[in-house]
Amino acid sequence: MRLKLISTKKEAGDATSFVFEPGTPIEWRAGEYLHYTLPHDAPDDRGTERWFTISSAPFEKHIMLTTRFSGDKASSFKKHLFAIKPGDVIEADGLEGDFIIDTPDRDYVFIAGGIGITPYRSILLDLDSQGKEIKGRLLYGNKDGNLVFKEELEEIAAKHPDFKIEYFIGGQKIDGEAVRVAAEELNSPIYYVSGPEPMVEAFEKTFLELGIPQEDTRRDYFPGYVWP
Ligand SMILES: Cc1cc2nc3c(=O)[nH]c(=O)nc-3n(C[C@H](O)[C@H](O)[C@H](O)COP(=O)(O)OP(=O)(O)OC[C@H]3O[C@@H](n4cnc5c(N)ncnc54)[C@H](O)[C@@H]3O)c2cc1C
Known part of the structure; x- marks a missing residue:
């Protein structure tokens, strides 16, 4: 699935949210996550793939991921992610997760x-x-x-x-x-x-x-x- 970056939002501390428009409509359950692939030059030993929870709620329609950036110590993946600009497209797939509300009406x-x-x-x-x-x-x-x-x-x-x-x-x-x-x-x-x-x-x-x-x-x- 292609995700087009719409905007970024600086959150508290060293966190940022990335808001994407999915190329094809996607339905998900609150609490699920996606697998992201970000090919880039000279990846470090942690490679070019990561998993991120969808921090937006399904009714918001856009896909949001929220993560931290640790400056010079950041992985090559994070350095690349934090360099993408609105309009850029990245790849995600593998919608999954069991960290969901599967028992409605419980405390x-x-x-x-x-x-x-x-x-x-x-x-x-x-x-x-x-x-x-x-x-x-x-x-x-x-x-x-x-x-x-x-x-x-x-x-x-x-x-x-x-x-x-x-x-x-x-x-x-x-x-x-x-x-x-x-x-x-x-x-x-x-x-x-x-x-x-x-x-x-x-x-x-x-x-x-x-x-x-x-x-x-x-x-x-x-x-x-x-x-x-
Ligand atoms: C199902 C699932 C959902 C997830 N959802 C989220 C999510 O919503 N948000 C999120 O942020 N992560 C999420 N993660 C984790 C995410 O995939 C990454 O593993 C995580 O963000 C760390 O990223 P990174 O490996 O690029 O390291 P970085 O974020 O770049 O670094 C992580 C830490 O390691 C330290 N570090 C890095 N390099 C060095 C070094 N050389 N020496 C010393 N310290 C170093 C950094 O200072 C930092 O504290 C999820 C993972 C899974 C499996």
Whole structure:
């Protein structure tokens, strides 16, 4: 599928959103991701392919990817991605993902580590656009106060009295106790965790310790990021 870059939007900190128009109409479920191929000169050993969650909600129609850029330390892929201009076309395929709302009308505990916030923008905007009452908690951890999508997420929380956001900045850790407390006022929630691979793996253990059945968890692993 060809994706034409329409615009870029600087998000908090070192994150940017890239907004694309699909060459052919595409339907997706909030929380799914795409596989991107960006051929470029002298690729580093991480190569020319990456996966990115679609951070836009289906009703927005455009495909948005949101990612970080670490300057000189960035991969050759990211350097190339951040150099594309409106009107340029890139290739994506392989729409997939099970980090979706497949149990409507349940309560939710959403856990995000850093840029792992991307699927929640799509999921929460989608639920809100369907007129559903969102019952849940978002536990949003980040290395600093540059919280990507903070305003949009807070706009949703303001409309849904049973949906609350708690931030964990810098040294503050989302631990088992924080997860237990978040679930306390909820009715048998589904637990979602998205972020750097080692963080999500650590939460698999936390969920086990809390006695949360695996079928009540959903996990989205982002490789390539350091944690903590
Ligand atoms: C299903 C799925 C969905 C995903 N969704 C997203 C998403 O929505 N947004 C997103 O950002 N990522 C997402 N990812 C991860 C994404 O595919 C990349 O792996 C990730 O963005 C890292 O990109 P990169 O490898 O180009 O590294 P970079 O982003 O360029 O670097 C990553 C980190 O490595 C450090 N680093 C790089 N090179 C060096 C070096 N030589 N020495 C020391 N440190 C270094 C950088 O400082 C940075 O902290 C997803 C992955 C999967 C599998």
